[in-house]
Amino acid sequence: MTEASKSIRDELLKPDSGSVRRSRIDWIMRRVFEASAFLTVLPLFVVIMFVFVRALPWLNPAFFFNNPLDPEPGIFNAIIGSIQMSGLAMLITAPIGIAGGVYLSEFASSRVVSIGETLIDILLGVPSIVAGIFAYLLLVPVLGFSAWAGSLALAVLTLPIVMRTTQEVMRLVPVSIREASLALGIPVWRTTLLVTLRTAFPGVLTGLVLALSRALGETAPLIFTAKGTNALNFLEFGTTMNAMPLVIYRYAGAAEDQLVGQAWATALVLMAVALAMNVAVRWRTIDSRVA
Amino acid sequence: MIRVDGGQGTVPGRVAQGAEGGKHREQSAPEASAGTVELRGVEAFYGTFRAVNNVSMDIHPRSVTALIGPSGCGKSTLLRSINRMHETLLGASVKGSIHLDGVDLYSSDLDPVRVRRVIGMVFQKPNPFPTMSIYENVAAGMRLLGRTPKSELDGVVETSLRRAALWDEVKDKLKQPGTSLSGGQQQRLCIARAVAVQPRVLLMDEPCSALDPVATLKIEELIRELAADYTIIIVTHNMQQASRVSNHTAFFAMDDSRAGYLVETGLTTEIFTAPKLPLTERYIAGRFG
Numbered sequence: 001m002t003e004a005s006k007s008i009r010d011e012l013l014k015p016d017s018g019s020v021r022r023s024r025i026d027w028i029m030r031r032v033f034e035a036s037a038f039l040t041v042l043p044l045f046v047v048i049m050f051v052f053v054r055a056l057p058w059l060n061p062a063f064f065f066n067n068p069l070d071p072e073p074g075i076f077n078a079i080i081g082s083i084q085m086s087g088l089a090m091l092i093t094a095p096i097g098i099a100g101g102v103y104l105s106e107f108a109s110s111r112v113v114s115i116g117e118t119l120i121d122i123l124l125g126v127p128s129i130v131a132g133i134f135a136y137l138l139l140v141p142v143l144g145f146s147a148w149a150g151s152l153a154l155a156v157l158t159l160p161i162v163m164r165t166t167q168e169v170m171r172l173v174p175v176s177i178r179e180a181s182l183a184l185g186i187p188v189w190r191t192t193l194l195v196t197l198r199t200a201f202p203g204v205l206t207g208l209v210l211a212l213s214r215a216l217g218e219t220a221p222l223i224f225t226a227k228g229t230n231a232l233n234f235l236e237f238g239t240t241m242n243a244m245p246l247v248i249y250r251y252a253g254a255a256e257d258q259l260v261g262q263a264w265a266t267a268l269v270l271m272a273v274a275l276a277m278n279v280a281v282r283w284r285t286i287d288s289r290v291a
Numbered sequence: 292m293i294r295v296d297g298g299q300g301t302v303p304g305r306v307a308q309g310a311e312g313g314k315h316r317e318q319s320a321p322e323a324s325a326g327t328v329e330l331r332g333v334e335a336f337y338g339t340f341r342a343v344n345n346v347s348m349d350i351h352p353r354s355v356t357a358l359i360g361p362s363g364c365g366k367s368t369l370l371r372s373i374n375r376m377h378e379t380l381l382g383a384s385v386k387g388s389i390h391l392d393g394v395d396l397y398s399s400d401l402d403p404v405r406v407r408r409v410i411g412m413v414f415q416k417p418n419p420f421p422t423m424s425i426y427e428n429v430a431a432g433m434r435l436l437g438r439t440p441k442s443e444l445d446g447v448v449e450t451s452l453r454r455a456a457l458w459d460e461v462k463d464k465l466k467q468p469g470t471s472l473s474g475g476q477q478q479r480l481c482i483a484r485a486v487a488v489q490p491r492v493l494l495m496d497e498p499c500s501a502l503d504p505v506a507t508l509k510i511e512e513l514i515r516e517l518a519a520d521y522t523i524i525i526v527t528h529n530m531q532q533a534s535r536v537s538n539h540t541a542f543f544a545m546d547d548s549r550a551g552y553l554v555e556t557g558l559t560t561e562i563f564t565a566p567k568l569p570l571t572e573r574y575i576a577g578r579f580g
Contacts, residue, residue, distance in 0.1 A: 180420065
């Protein structure tokens with residue numbers, strides 16, 4: 001055995017005095033990371049359990065299908081109101097947000113893109129109470145305390161989400177796909193809409209669902225605009241409308257046990273809806289990736 | 292004279308013929324010159340950097356012309372200039388003139404979109420549309436441009452897949468995603484997609500470099516068949532492939548400013564057995580590149 005190969009053997013096989021200490025540190029670090037992950041997820045589970053336990057006694061058909069002023073009160077008008085206002089907000093936000101995201105990804109010069117991204121970031125960071133005050137000062141004088149104002153306030157909050165996700169998923173579409181379409185003699189705008197956007201669509205859908213999730217849960221903008229009401233409001237956007245976050249806000253500090261209980265139950269419903277939407281989006285994304 | 296009308300006005304009868312076997316020639320015998328590409332003083336830039344320097348050559352119709360040469364000699368850039376894809380890159384530009392059957396492809400009253408309908412392209416890495424089925428991929432060129440009735444689409448899809456020697460392998464699974472095919476099949480799918488819009492010229496940018504040898508041979512055979520009906524220009528790094536597949540060859544090299552220039556063109560047999568310039572001979576002999 002030569003000197004050279006002997007020293008290589010030594011380097012590989014010689015017992016290392018530091019190795020035991022190293023593997024102990026390794027074990028400790030692993031436990032630290034695991035504990036951190038656990039601590040991060042723990043509050044989520046605590047909240048879910050808490051809400052679940054408090055809400056359960058108050059979940060019954062009357063809760064879902066009756067209105068607040070009925071003999072057996074429920075939150076039906078809030079459920080319908082949330083759906084209507086969030087739905088209208090999405091109808092406003094989706095086309096504008098998607099178009100904006102497409103523009104930033106495909107057509108804007110790099111200067112416009114960086115300005116646009118900064119603006120979107122600012123909008124994303126706006127606290128919802130600020131959006132609420134903004135709506136109160138600007139929209140309510142024009143639209144009154146109404147579901148129109150409420151939906152618009154929600155639209156302002158959700159627009160940057162849709163724009164940002166659309167821009168990012170469009171960017172992820174490989175250049176080769178666009179080139180394949182252009183090389184067939186398909187004009188740029190058709191390529192963008194029918195090929196690039198189509199390819200990015202699952203991601204765009206995710207952005208829409210995230211935006212809808214946010215719209216359903218926002219309270220502050222609605223406090224100052226749609227205000228909430230005990231009456232059932234179906235498609236009357238010109239006047240006040242109830243919503244699930246408003247129910248939680250109003251009932252949480254109430255004196256009567258039933259109202260507090262219904263606040264918990266509404267919270268559970270909101271969480272369940274958000275969870276369902278997120279799961280549905282993940283399933284769809286996994287499906288299309290596998291295909 | 293070539294019809295630069297995007298190929299929309301072609302006769303349905305020609306498609307129906309193809310559906311019966313795919314190897315029939317068109318009834319109307321095209322002019323002998325139809326599909327001649329003339330390059331004069333072509334230069335291509337990425338911003339201020341000149342990648343292609345003063346290329347002048349004729350591309351002959353109904354044949355395969357191979358562009359060979361070491362990496363970085365602007366062969367792909369030149370290819371992409373022919374169908375006006377080069378300018379889709381930010382800051383890219385082309386100088387000089389490129390004519391197809393006498394039509395200036397860069398004239399200001401010619402929409403690049405129409406140029407790309409008449410000149411098709413197949414890329415190095417197969418790029419079928421991921422959200423579309425095999426059928427939809429082949430039909431994409433027709434569908435994405437307007438309402439073609441389904442009956443006609445079916446015929447076009449079948450003809451094109453037969454032309455690309457893919458029909459028998461996929462006829463029972465046209466609804467499967469385009470990406471579910473193997474690499475070689477995907478490339479043939481891309482060829483089918485390109486010929487479906489009935490171009491006159493086919494540009495192929497190293498179409499086999501991402502494929503295994505078996506798939507490569509199949510595609511080379513396909514290229515030889517397609518040459519009967521199209522003007523084909525193929526960029527290839529593989530000299531043996533160039534000698535197998537092409538009728539004419541153009542050899543490119545890089546000058547001191549790192550721009551690609553045309554060294555020599557000629558019949559493939561001549562270039563490979565008796566090249567005129569010593570640089571060509573050294574490349575053919577494998578002494579560089």
